[in-house]
Amino acid sequence: MSMSEQKHDWTKQEILEIYNKPLMELLYEAATVHRKFHDPNTVQVSTLLSIKTGGCPEDCGYCPQAARYHTDIEGNDLMQVSHVKAQALRAKASGSSRVCMGAAWRNVKDGPEFDQVLEMVRTINKLDMEVCCTLGMLTENQAQRLAEAGLYAYNHNLDTSEDYYKDVISTRAFEDRLDTIDNVRKSNVTVCSGGIIGMGEAIEDRAGMLVALATLNPQPESVPINALVAVEGTPMEDMEPISIWEMVRMVATTRIVMPETQVRLSAGRTQMSREGQAMCFFAGANSIFAGDKLLTTPNPDVNEDMEMFKLLGLNPQKPFTKVSQPKTVEASESQFKDLGEKPKWTRPGHSIARNEEAKAKSKLVE
Numbered sequence: 001m002s003m004s005e006q007k008h009d010w011t012k013q014e015i016l017e018i019y020n021k022p023l024m025e026l027l028y029e030a031a032t033v034h035r036k037f038h039d040p041n042t043v044q045v046s047t048l049l050s051i052k053t054g055g056c057p058e059d060c061g062y063c064p065q066a067a068r069y070h071t072d073i074e075g076n077d078l079m080q081v082s083h084v085k086a087q088a089l090r091a092k093a094s095g096s097s098r099v100c101m102g103a104a105w106r107n108v109k110d111g112p113e114f115d116q117v118l119e120m121v122r123t124i125n126k127l128d129m130e131v132c133c134t135l136g137m138l139t140e141n142q143a144q145r146l147a148e149a150g151l152y153a154y155n156h157n158l159d160t161s162e163d164y165y166k167d168v169i170s171t172r173a174f175e176d177r178l179d180t181i182d183n184v185r186k187s188n189v190t191v192c193s194g195g196i197i198g199m200g201e202a203i204e205d206r207a208g209m210l211v212a213l214a215t216l217n218p219q220p221e222s223v224p225i226n227a228l229v230a231v232e233g234t235p236m237e238d239m240e241p242i243s244i245w246e247m248v249r250m251v252a253t254t255r256i257v258m259p260e261t262q263v264r265l266s267a268g269r270t271q272m273s274r275e276g277q278a279m280c281f282f283a284g285a286n287s288i289f290a291g292d293k294l295l296t297t298p299n300p301d302v303n304e305d306m307e308m309f310k311l312l313g314l315n316p317q318k319p320f321t322k323v324s325q326p327k328t329v330e331a332s333e334s335q336f337k338d339l340g341e342k343p344k345w346t347r348p349g350h351s352i353a354r355n356e357e358a359k360a361k362s363k364l365v366e
Helices: 010-017 023-037 082-093 113-127 141-150 163-166 175-184 203-214 244-257 276-282 302-312 333-337 352-361
Strands: 041-051 098-103 130-134 153-155 190-192 195-197 222-227 263-266 284-292
Touching: 010 203, 010 244, 023 244, 023 276, 041 113, 041 190, 041 263, 082 098, 082 113, 098 113, 098 153, 113 130, 113 141, 141 302, 153 222, 163 203, 175 190, 190 222, 195 203, 195 244, 195 302, 203 244, 222 244, 222 284, 244 263, 244 276, 263 276, 276 284, 276 302, 284 302
Parallel strands: 041 098, 041 284, 098 130, 130 153, 153 190, 195 222, 222 263, 263 284
Antiparallel strands: none
C-alpha cells in the first residue's frame, strides 16, 4: 500500500468493529499489518524535553501545567540553548534518535523566545538528530521558519474526539488543532498527532479520534497513544487508570487504520508491565519516549528501557530513517529535506463554515 493507496475514508463504525474484535484476532491482524510496513524489531526512541514549564493559560483538564490548576509543578522560564544541547547529547548517547522540545504555550509568539527556540532546533539538527517541537498553535509563517531551521516533526495532539473535546478543553476549539496541523503540512515538516485515553471518554470517542487522524491526507507520520496520568490538582485527578487491554486494543486499532504511521507508546508506561509493553510492540507500537520524565509526568528509566529492548530483541531506530518500510531504510538529512512535491493536504469532513462556527464558540484566552 503506497501513500496514495492509504484508506482515508474510515468511518467510526468501521473502526469500532476493529477495536471490538476478539483480542487474539485483533492482535494477529495488527501484527500482520505491522510486518508488512515496518521492521518489527526496530523501535524509534525519542526524548521529551520541557524547555518551558508551567504557566499555560489553557484549561486542558489533564494537564498539570495549566496556570489555573493547583499542582506541585514548578514553573521555569525558557531553557538556555547550551542546556538544551547538553540534554540532547545525553539523549543521543542513551540511544535516542529524536529530541522533542515542549513549551507550555497556548500559541507561538514571534519574538526573542521563538528566535531562541529556532536556535535550539538548529543546534540539535547539527548533532545529527531528528528535532520535534510541541509549542502550541502555530501560524503558517512560523511553521515555515521552523522548517528552515531544520525541524523534522511538529507535535500537536488532537487529544480526543471532536464530540468529547469540549469536555476536556474549553479555551480552544477542535478545529484550532486541525488548523495548526494544516499549517505544518504546508511546510516540509512531518506531523506528529495523537491523543489520550482514560479521560472518561467512551470507546466511541476513541474511534472518533482515530477517524479524525486517519481521514487526514496524508495521515500523520507519528501518532502518540497516551494513557492518562491522573495528576493531583487537575480536574481529572480522580480518574481510574485504564487497563493494559484497552491500551493494546487502541495500539492495534491505530496500527490497522494507519499502517504506515509510527505508533508511539507515550504517557502511562510506568503503569505497564514489560509483558504489557511487549504486547503493544507486537500489536504495532514502534516508538517510545525514553527518559525519566515526559514533560512533568514520570516515565521509565532509560536503562530499564534498554534492558527491555535487549530482552525483546528490539533495536533503536537510527535518525532520519525512512518510515513505512518492511526493512529500515536509512535516509540522509538532505534526502529528508528534498522529498519533492507533497500529496495535497486534505481533512475530509471539516468545512470552512464549521471551522468559523467552532472558533466563534471557543473561549479564547489572549
